[in-house]
Amino acid sequence: MADKTLVCRDCGTQFVFTQSEQDFYTEKGFTNEPSRCPSCRAARKASRGDSYGSGAGRGGQRQMYPAVCSRCGKETEVPFQPTNGKPVYCSDCFQLERGGGASHGGYRSRRY
Numbered sequence: 001m002a003d004k005t006l007v008c009r010d011c012g013t014q015f016v017f018t019q020s021e022q023d024f025y026t027e028k029g030f031t032n033e034p035s036r037c038p039s040c041r042a043a044r045k046a047s048r049g050d051s052y053g054s055g056a057g058r059g060g061q062r063q064m065y066p067a068v069c070s071r072c073g074k075e076t077e078v079p080f081q082p083t084n085g086k087p088v089y090c091s092d093c094f095q096l097e098r099g100g101g102a103s104h105g106g107y108r109s110r111r112y
Ligand SMILES: [Zn+2]
Pocket: 008, 009, 010, 011, 012, 013, 036, 037, 038, 039, 040, 041
């Protein structure tokens, strides 16, 4: 067994089906060799929807919304639509808010 060179059926690029990928395929029980180059595969994966109908379960990446942290003013992204009047925190501040400032270590981080 050795690396194989295959030709992508989408873009015609030659790509290497490496030994380790072959092992991976065998392990997963896939009998077909990949018919597309890695970039075409990634592109198909990204634009999922028409060929793979069932949207249930694994949704891939979450939609992120741009927001400005209500605490430090930093630009951030949150996994939900920010609503007016509701505070939005960046990940740092979210942890601070969550951890509560009342614990014993509180003083240190406030000193600048
Ligand atoms: Zn391709």
